[in-house]
Amino acid sequence: MGDPMRIRATAQGDSTEVRVLMAHEMETGQRKDASGKLVPAHYISNVTVTHAGKVVLSAEWGAAIAKNPFLQFRFAGGKKGDEVTVTWTDNKGDTRTDKAVIN
Amino acid sequence: MTHRRDFLQFTGVLGALVSTGLLSAEQALAQQAAWNKSAFEAKSLADAVKALGGSGVKESKDITITGPDIAENGAVVPVGVASKVPGTQAVHILVEKNPSLLAASFNIPAGTEANVSTRIKMGESSNVIGLVKANNQWFMGSKEVKVTLGGCGG
Numbered sequence: 001m002g003d004p005m006r007i008r009a010t011a012q013g014d015s016t017e018v019r020v021l022m023a024h025e026m027e028t029g030q031r032k033d034a035s036g037k038l039v040p041a042h043y044i045s046n047v048t049v050t051h052a053g054k055v056v057l058s059a060e061w062g063a064a065i066a067k068n069p070f071l072q073f074r075f076a077g078g079k080k081g082d083e084v085t086v087t088w089t090d091n092k093g094d095t096r097t098d099k100a101v102i103n
Numbered sequence: 104m105t106h107r108r109d110f111l112q113f114t115g116v117l118g119a120l121v122s123t124g125l126l127s128a129e130q131a132l133a134q135q136a137a138w139n140k141s142a143f144e145a146k147s148l149a150d151a152v153k154a155l156g157g158s159g160v161k162e163s164k165d166i167t168i169t170g171p172d173i174a175e176n177g178a179v180v181p182v183g184v185a186s187k188v189p190g191t192q193a194v195h196i197l198v199e200k201n202p203s204l205l206a207a208s209f210n211i212p213a214g215t216e217a218n219v220s221t222r223i224k225m226g227e228s229s230n231v232i233g234l235v236k237a238n239n240q241w242f243m244g245s246k247e248v249k250v251t252l253g254g255c256g257g
Binding site: 056065 | 218
């Protein structure tokens with residue numbers, strides 16, 4: 001389990017803007033540590049965002065996403081008080097799910 | 104022989120995941136199967152497009168890449184890809200000169216705007232490419248981003 005995500009979902013007219021900040025090292029697997037050994041790759045590989053039981057965005061990521069990943073997008077529908085759920089899984093099988101209420 | 108070695112590595116990774124108890128065997132398999140390994144390991148634009156299942160990519164003015172002209176820190180480069188191509192199903196972000204080109208793939212369900220923003224890493228100055236699948240056709244747009252790793256503004 002990683003650290004909690006920060007999720008902000010805002011209803012704007014007919015659509016909802018979602019901004020997510022995840023806490024993750026996003027190690028590329030190309031960096032060497034002080035002793036010269038390669039640091040193994042460790043990154044979020046899958047992200048899914050759902051609203052009212054429907055997937056509104058799904059993504060596959062590589063190690064080229066920056067540390068502590070940021071994601072912003074907008075979907076049609078959603079109203080104040082609804083819940084948005086974000087789940088990520090990394091390449092080592094760790095996973096985390098957080099929810100936010102649209103405001 | 105190479106096939107055998109690949110298989111052994113693959114099962115090794117899976118075994119480690121399962122033994123830590125974080126994933127059931129089926130979940131681990133599903134996740135491994137879903138993630139497009141060959142696309143994320145592609146070393147050229149042509150290979151990446153092929154691995155994503157694309158062909159006949161056309162340049163399109165309807166794809167806008169937002170990002171800095173000059174990024175002082177290649178470790179954190181804010182980029183966004185917006186597609187006005189009707190029926191956009193997927194948006195991929197690629198960096199032409201990164202060791203592996205593909206940074207991210209986004210599936211855009213109906214009702215979601217084809218406009219995503221994130222932050223990526225860039226090894227050196229390069230074109231950032233937005234590759235879009237719409238109605239089973241492929242389009243791309245690009246923007247050059249200069250990276251000054253030394254932070255001296257040069």
